Amino acid sequence: MSHLENRTIALKTLEIIPVIMRVMSAQMRVGVTPISTTQIVVMRILLDKRETLSELAKQTQVTLPTMSNTISTLEERGWVSRERDAQDRRVVWIEITPLGREIYQQAQDHMIDQIAALLETLSRDEQEQVSGALSMLNAAFAAAIAQNPHALSHRFDDGHQGDDGHRTDNQQP
C-alpha cells in the first residue's frame, strides 16, 4: 500500500490547490460581474436542474443557514428563484433564471479566456495529463461529498457511530 505516496500527493494538493484557487478568485472578481467560489459552484449545479436548498448546501459543503443567505443574495440579483414545493410545503426549490444563465456564461467565458492562456505553455501530452488528473481529483472529492452530509466530518467511522451533534468545539482567542 502506497500510504506514504498518498500523503505526499495530499501535501502537494494542499500546497497547490489553494494557490490556484486564489488566482482564480482574483480573476473572477475582476470579471464583468464579480462572482464568488460558492456562487459559481451553486450556479454550475443549477445549470443542469433545480435543487433544494439542503441539497445545494450539501453539494457545496456549507451549512443550511449559509446557503439560505447565499441564495437570498443571488435571488436579489435575479440570478435564481425560490419556489415552495406544492406537495411538501417545507421544501424550497431553487432554479436558475435566464439572467442567471447569462451571467454564468459571461463569467465562464471570461474565466476560460484567462485559464486557457495560462495553459498555453503546456504541451499536448501535459494537457492530457492535466485533464485526466482533474477528472480523477473530481471523482475523489465528489465521492467524499456524496458520502458525507457535511464537511467529511466523520473520518474514522469504522462502525463507531453516535458521534453526532458534537463537533470539535472551536473557541477563538
Place this chain on the structure above:
Amino acid sequence: MSHLENRTIALKTLEIIPVIMRVMSAQMRVGVTPISTTQIVVMRILLDKRETLSELAKQTQVTLPTMSNTISTLEERGWVSRERDAQDRRVVWIEITPLGREIYQQAQDHMIDQIAALLETLSRDEQEQVSGALSMLNAAFAAAIAQNPHALSHRFDDGHQGDDGHRTDNQQP
C-alpha cells in the same frame, strides 16, 4: 488546434477546482484551529522566508489593505510578527513565529489526513498522473502571479490607452 483543447481543459479546471476547494475549505474550518485559504497560503510562503506585505499581497492575489488586515489577524493570534525595515522605513517585513509554525504544522497534518483518505481510491498510476499534473498547474499559475502585479488585472485591452505618449506596460522592479 490545441487551442480548442486548451479551452476544454480550462473549462474543466473552472468546474472542478472550485469544488475541490470548497471541500478543502470546509475541512479546514473543522480542524483543530480554523484557518482560511488566504491564511494557509500566506503561512506556507512564510515558512521559507520572511516577506514584505506587498509581496504577500501579490503572491496571494489580494489587495494590500486585505493583506494588511489578514496579517493583523494573524499577528493578534501570535502566528506572525511585523517588523519595520531599518533602511526603508516604509517597508514592513512579516515573519512567521514558532507558534505560527506549530499551528501550520497542525493544520497541515490535519488536512493531509483528510486528503490522503480521499486519494485512497487512486491507483499507483493515477497517483503519479495527479502528482505530475499538480506540478504543471502550479507552474502555470505561478507564472501568472509572477508576471502580473495584481490579479492578472489587464483583461481585455479595450484599445483605450488614455495616456498620450507613454504606455502603461509593466514597469516592474
Place this chain on the structure above:
DNA sequence: GCATATCATTTGAAAAGCTAACCATTAGCA
C-alpha cells in the same frame, strides 16, 4: 526643497461563514 511615487494602514461597507434559536410543515404513533 518640494512634488511625486511607494508602502502600508485606516475606514466603511458588502458578502460569506458559523451557531443557536425559531417557524412551518410533515410523519409517527398511541
Place this chain on the structure above:
DNA sequence: TGCTAATGGTTAGCTTTTCAAATGATATGC
C-alpha cells in the same frame, strides 16, 4: 384523532474576508 418528534428553511447575532477610497509616513527625483 391529537400530541410529539423530525425535517426543511429562515432569522438573529457574530466573526472573518474582501474591496475601494482616503490617509499617513517615507523615499526618490528633478
